[in-house]
Amino acid sequence: WGDYFTRIQALWASGDSSVIPDVLFLSPVVNYAAEGVLQPLDDLIAGSDYNLDDYWPGLIEFASYDGQVYGFPRDSGLEVLYYNKDIFDEVGLAYPDDTWTWDDLQAAVEALSVIDANGRVERYGLAMEGGKYQLWVGQNGGAILDDMRNPSSCQLDQPAAMEAISFFTDMMNNGYAMRPAELNQAGGDAAVFQSGQAAMIIQNASRISAFNAADMNYDVAVVPIPAGGQRAASNAGAAWVMSAMSDNKDAAWTFLQWLQSTDGGQRLYTESGEILPALISTAKSDAFLGMDTPPANRQAFITEGENGKVGRTGYFAEWNELSGSIISPALDTIWAG
Numbered sequence: 001w002g003d004y005f006t007r008i009q010a011l012w013a014s015g016d017s018s019v020i021p022d023v024l025f026l027s028p029v030v031n032y033a034a035e036g037v038l039q040p041l042d043d044l045i046a047g048s049d050y051n052l053d054d055y056w057p058g059l060i061e062f063a064s065y066d067g068q069v070y071g072f073p074r075d076s077g078l079e080v081l082y083y084n085k086d087i088f089d090e091v092g093l094a095y096p097d098d099t100w101t102w103d104d105l106q107a108a109v110e111a112l113s114v115i116d117a118n119g120r121v122e123r124y125g126l127a128m129e130g131g132k133y134q135l136w137v138g139q140n141g142g143a144i145l146d147d148m149r150n151p152s153s154c155q156l157d158q159p160a161a162m163e164a165i166s167f168f169t170d171m172m173n174n175g176y177a178m179r180p181a182e183l184n185q186a187g188g189d190a191a192v193f194q195s196g197q198a199a200m201i202i203q204n205a206s207r208i209s210a211f212n213a214a215d216m217n218y219d220v221a222v223v224p225i226p227a228g229g230q231r232a233a234s235n236a237g238a239a240w241v242m243s244a245m246s247d248n249k250d251a252a253w254t255f256l257q258w259l260q261s262t263d264g265g266q267r268l269y270t271e272s273g274e275i276l277p278a279l280i281s282t283a284k285s286d287a288f289l290g291m292d293t294p295p296a297n298r299q300a301f302i303t304e305g306e307n308g309k310v311g312r313t314g315y316f317a318e319w320n321e322l323s324g325s326i327i328s329p330a331l332d333t334i335w336a337g
Contacts, residue, residue: 005026012035012243017243017245020245020246022243022247022249023240023241023242023243023252023255023256023259024240024241025239025241026038026241027237027238028320029062029063029064030063030065030319031317031320032241033065033068033070034065034066034317037243037244037245038071038244039242039246039249040068041069041071041242041253042069044253048257052069054280054281055073055279056076056278057308059073060072060073062235062236063237063239063241065317070239071240072241072256072259072260073237073238073240074238074240074259074265074269075205075275075276076275076277076278076283076305077236078204078205079132079202079204079234080202080203080221081200081220081221081222082193082201082207082218083095083199083219084193084199084217084218085218085219087199093108095219096221096224097221100221100222100224101225101226101227101229102225102226102229105126106167108200109124109125109126109177109199109200110125110174110176112126112199112200113176124175124197125176125200126171126177126202127177127183127193127197128168128178128183128189128202129183129189129202129203130180130332130335131328135232135234135312136164136168137165137232138230138232138311138312139164139226139230139231140161140229141229141230142155142156143155143160143161143311144161144327145314148315149314149316154327164226167226169334169335169337178192178197178198179336180335181332189203190203193207193211194211194216204234204276205276206274206275208273208293208295212273212294218294218295220295220297222300230309231304232308232309233304233305233307233309233310234308234313235310235311235312236313237278240256240260242256260279262285266282270283270287270288271287273291276301280305283302284302288301
């Protein structure tokens with residue numbers, strides 16, 4: 001997978017349509033669309049009964065560029081709170097529910113953390129990737145940029161954003177939440193959650209199959225929000241796209257529709273246990289909610305999707321560069337304490 005995007009770029013550079021796949025799985029779509037290598041889908045959509053309204057809010061926009069649709073996201077990156085039920089039981093703490101606020105989360109991470117007499121943390125209440133700042137800021141009514149399509153200023157220095165960042169930074173500084181750098185060194189959130197180094201993590205559906213394979217006793221809940229705050233939904237997701245060089249556009253269009261249909265590809269991806277389907281109808285069906293494997297509270301994903309305010313990821317080609325080269329390094333210094 002690490003070489004996939006490099007190989008695709010090389011194929012496009014060759015200009016030989018015979019070696020370029022007709023349908024590809026890509027992210028971020030906007031970058032490739034800006035290069036002119038993807039086929040706009042608007043005319044094909046208009047000439048069919050394909051229903052874009054069945055996608056979670058923000059997903060189609062994430063796969064669009066300059067007013068045109070270029071892809072169909074396979075899944076949604078909506079996050080939930082994963083919690084280790086054994087650790088909660090050990091501490092005698094009630095499981096998280098839809099009423100939890102940041103104050104409840106704060107109390108829980110303190111109760112779940114174990115710090116020895118020398119100040120060494122033996123168990124963290126919470127582990128979070130640094131990129132989750134987008135979620136916290138959105139929950140607190142803040143914004144990353146003034147406009148996620150045509151930005152003119154960063155908004156992370158505004159009170160709502162600064163309050164959110166400070167709240168979670170304080171957890172790290174007090175030893176209750178694992179710092180992102182330490183999390184990376186420990187192998188990531190899945191590793192520390194499975195090992196019991198962290199009692200809770202905030203993550204999307206991609207971790208489910210790993211935790212089930214490890215036979216963990218866990219469940220999920222909606223991510224706690226600040227009092228008076230709002231749910232914040234991810235609008236990102238890798239998408240199926242069509243190559244602009246395809247010599248088989250009719251067949252590619254038929255395949256795209258099957259890949260992103262409730263009775264086709266969406267059901268197959270969902271049965272793999274690693275995604276929250278991009279199609280709301282699939283997510284709300286037994287294919288997802290009716291699975292007989294953990295987590296039991298899959299409804300938490302639906303609640304986040306139905307109530308979350310969208311707008312965390314930029315809809316412009318330079319977003320990854322801005323986020324990775326400017327915003328993230330600045331925040332890394334904060335996470336480091």
